[in-house]
Amino acid sequence: MERVDLMPPSGGDDVMERADAYAAAPLLNCLLREVAHPLPEPGVYRLPGVDRLLRVRGTRRPAEPEVRAGGRWHRIGHAELVKLVAEELRRHTGRSNHELPAEMIDSRDAVAALLAARARATPPADPYLRSEQSLVTGHPHHPAPKARGGGPTASWLPYAPEAHARFPLVLLGVRADTVVEEGDASALDILGDAPPGYRLLPAHPWQLDLVDLADAFADGRLVRLGTTAFDAWPTAAIRTLYAPGADLFLKFSLDVRITNDIRRLWRHDLVRLRGTDSAVTAAFAAIPGPAAWIGDRGYRTARFAYEELAVLVRDGLRGHLLPGATPLLAAGLVEGFAGSPLPHAADPMAWWEAYLAAVVPPALAAFADHGVVLEAHLQNTLVAVDASGTPVQALFRDAEGVKLLPEVSRAAGWERLVYCLIVNHLTEVAAALVEHHPGLDPWPAARRALTRPGLPETAALLASPTLPGKTNLLLRWTGADGAEARYRPLPNPLAG
Structure with a gap:
C-alpha cells in the first residue's frame, strides 16, 4: 500500500499546506466512498453529478486531488475541493446545504490552528494521554472532523486535546433543592468544598461560555467556587476530561456541533444511562478474559439546566488495567x-x-x-x-x-x-x-x-x-x- 505523507518538510507555507492535506484526506474519503465511481485506472474516479474525473494519490489517506479539464489534470486545493463536493452533492441529492461547506472550511481552519499550537506545545509525558491527544486528522471518514462550531479560535483552542491542552475545571455550587443526581456521582464531592445548602458541580469552562446562566447566578441557584487545584486533560472526545491524580473521567455537555451532533448530554440519554451501564457491567463480569468496561457510574446536574450543566462520572483506568x-x-x-x-x-x-x-x-x-x-x-x-x-x-x-x-x-x-x-x-x-x-x-x-x-x-x-x-x-x-x-x-x- 502506498504511503502518503501528510507532513511535508517545513517551509514558509508549511502549516497552510499541511492543514489543506489533513482536511482534504477525510473529505476525499467520504466523497470516494459515498458518491464517486471508481474507474479502472488506479486513483481515478468519476463524479457522476458534475460529470468530472477526479484523481487522487494514496488510499488510506487520499491526497493531492486533481480534476481533469481541457485534456489536463489540474491540482485543486481544499477550498476548490469543498466547492466541487458541494456542487456534486447538490446534483446528486437535488438539495442545497449552505451549512456543511462552511463546516468543511471551519474544519480546515481549525486544523491550521491546531498545527500551529502543537508546534508550540509540550506533549504529555504519559503515552496514554499522548494517544488521546494525537488526532489531528480525526475521524477518517467525516467531511469536517475538526469543525468547532464556527466560533473564533480563541474560544476553543485553550480546550483542544489536539493542542495538548490541560486546564482546571470551574467549580460551581448548585442550590441543593435543585440538584438532580442518579447513580454514584459521589466522586464529584472530592473536587472541592460547597457552602451549606449547596452541592458541588464541576463545569467545563468552554460550556460556561456557551450557555446563558445569568439568572441562576443572580438569584443564587448557582454560585462560583473557583477552580480545581489540579488540571484535567481533554481526551479525544473533547468534552470528556481525564484527571490523572484522581484517576477519574468526567464527561460534560458542549453546545457545539462536533462531527455529526451537538455534543450535549441529552436528557433521554441520561435517563437510560444507569440501565445501559448496569447491563454492560454485568456482561463484562461474565465475559472470560481480561477485557474491561470503563463504567459510567452516574451523573449530577441542576434541574433548571438539566442538559446544559450535566456531568457524567466515569471510572478511571487503574482499577481495570x-x-x-x-x-x-x-x-x-x-x-x-x-x-x-x-x-x-x-x-x-x-x-x-x-x-x-x-x-x-x-x-x-x-x-x-x-x-x-x-x-x-x-x-x-x-x-x-x-x-x-x-x-x-x-x-x-x-x-x-x-x-x-x-x-x-x-x-x-x-x-x-x-x-x-x-x-x-x-x-x-x-x-x-x-x-x-x-x-x-x-x-x-x-x-x-x-x-x-x-x-x-x-x-x-x-x-x-x-x-x-x-x-x-x-x-x-x-x-x-x-x-x-x-x-x-x-x-x-x-x-x-
Missing part, C-alpha cells in the same frame, strides 16, 4: 503518536494477532451472550500493551453509544457492531499496520478471530461480499440526525 499494562487509544494507533508501538512491532503479524485476540472476542461475546451492542469504534476502544508494546487487553467505554437487544432489533444491532468494530476500527488499524509493514496480509488472521461457533451472523459476515459503510457526508448534507446511521455497501476484505 492489567498490572504493568499501558492503555492506548485505538484511534491514536491509527493516527500515530510518539511512542506508538504499531510502527515498531518486531513481528507485525504476531502484534496483529494479539490485537485481534484482545479486541474481537469480548465484543462478539457481549453481543452473542448478553445482547449488548458495544460502540466499539476507534475512539471508544483502548488497547493496553505490555512492556514490549504487544496488545494484552481491550477496554471499552461510553454507555451513551451502547445499544441493547431488544431495544434495537438483532439485525440492526449486528449491523451497527459490524460497522463500529470492523469498518470503523479493524480496517483502519489493519491499513495503518500494512502501511508501516508492507507485504503483511492482515485478513486471514481477522477471519480466524471473527469466527465464532454459535453466532450465525459471523458465518454470514465472512461470506458476504460487502460491509456496511456509514455515509457521514450524505447524512450531514441531507440534515439527518446523527444517530440515524445510514449505510452503503463496501467491499468486504474478509470475504474469501
Whole structure:
C-alpha cells in the first residue's frame, strides 16, 4: 500500500499546506466512498453529478486531488475541493446545504490552528494521554472532523486535546433543592468544598461560555467556587476530561456541533444511562478474559439546566488495567503518536494477532451472550500493551453509544457492531499496520478471530461480499440526525 505523507518538510507555507492535506484526506474519503465511481485506472474516479474525473494519490489517506479539464489534470486545493463536493452533492441529492461547506472550511481552519499550537506545545509525558491527544486528522471518514462550531479560535483552542491542552475545571455550587443526581456521582464531592445548602458541580469552562446562566447566578441557584487545584486533560472526545491524580473521567455537555451532533448530554440519554451501564457491567463480569468496561457510574446536574450543566462520572483506568499494562487509544494507533508501538512491532503479524485476540472476542461475546451492542469504534476502544508494546487487553467505554437487544432489533444491532468494530476500527488499524509493514496480509488472521461457533451472523459476515459503510457526508448534507446511521455497501476484505 502506498504511503502518503501528510507532513511535508517545513517551509514558509508549511502549516497552510499541511492543514489543506489533513482536511482534504477525510473529505476525499467520504466523497470516494459515498458518491464517486471508481474507474479502472488506479486513483481515478468519476463524479457522476458534475460529470468530472477526479484523481487522487494514496488510499488510506487520499491526497493531492486533481480534476481533469481541457485534456489536463489540474491540482485543486481544499477550498476548490469543498466547492466541487458541494456542487456534486447538490446534483446528486437535488438539495442545497449552505451549512456543511462552511463546516468543511471551519474544519480546515481549525486544523491550521491546531498545527500551529502543537508546534508550540509540550506533549504529555504519559503515552496514554499522548494517544488521546494525537488526532489531528480525526475521524477518517467525516467531511469536517475538526469543525468547532464556527466560533473564533480563541474560544476553543485553550480546550483542544489536539493542542495538548490541560486546564482546571470551574467549580460551581448548585442550590441543593435543585440538584438532580442518579447513580454514584459521589466522586464529584472530592473536587472541592460547597457552602451549606449547596452541592458541588464541576463545569467545563468552554460550556460556561456557551450557555446563558445569568439568572441562576443572580438569584443564587448557582454560585462560583473557583477552580480545581489540579488540571484535567481533554481526551479525544473533547468534552470528556481525564484527571490523572484522581484517576477519574468526567464527561460534560458542549453546545457545539462536533462531527455529526451537538455534543450535549441529552436528557433521554441520561435517563437510560444507569440501565445501559448496569447491563454492560454485568456482561463484562461474565465475559472470560481480561477485557474491561470503563463504567459510567452516574451523573449530577441542576434541574433548571438539566442538559446544559450535566456531568457524567466515569471510572478511571487503574482499577481495570492489567498490572504493568499501558492503555492506548485505538484511534491514536491509527493516527500515530510518539511512542506508538504499531510502527515498531518486531513481528507485525504476531502484534496483529494479539490485537485481534484482545479486541474481537469480548465484543462478539457481549453481543452473542448478553445482547449488548458495544460502540466499539476507534475512539471508544483502548488497547493496553505490555512492556514490549504487544496488545494484552481491550477496554471499552461510553454507555451513551451502547445499544441493547431488544431495544434495537438483532439485525440492526449486528449491523451497527459490524460497522463500529470492523469498518470503523479493524480496517483502519489493519491499513495503518500494512502501511508501516508492507507485504503483511492482515485478513486471514481477522477471519480466524471473527469466527465464532454459535453466532450465525459471523458465518454470514465472512461470506458476504460487502460491509456496511456509514455515509457521514450524505447524512450531514441531507440534515439527518446523527444517530440515524445510514449505510452503503463496501467491499468486504474478509470475504474469501
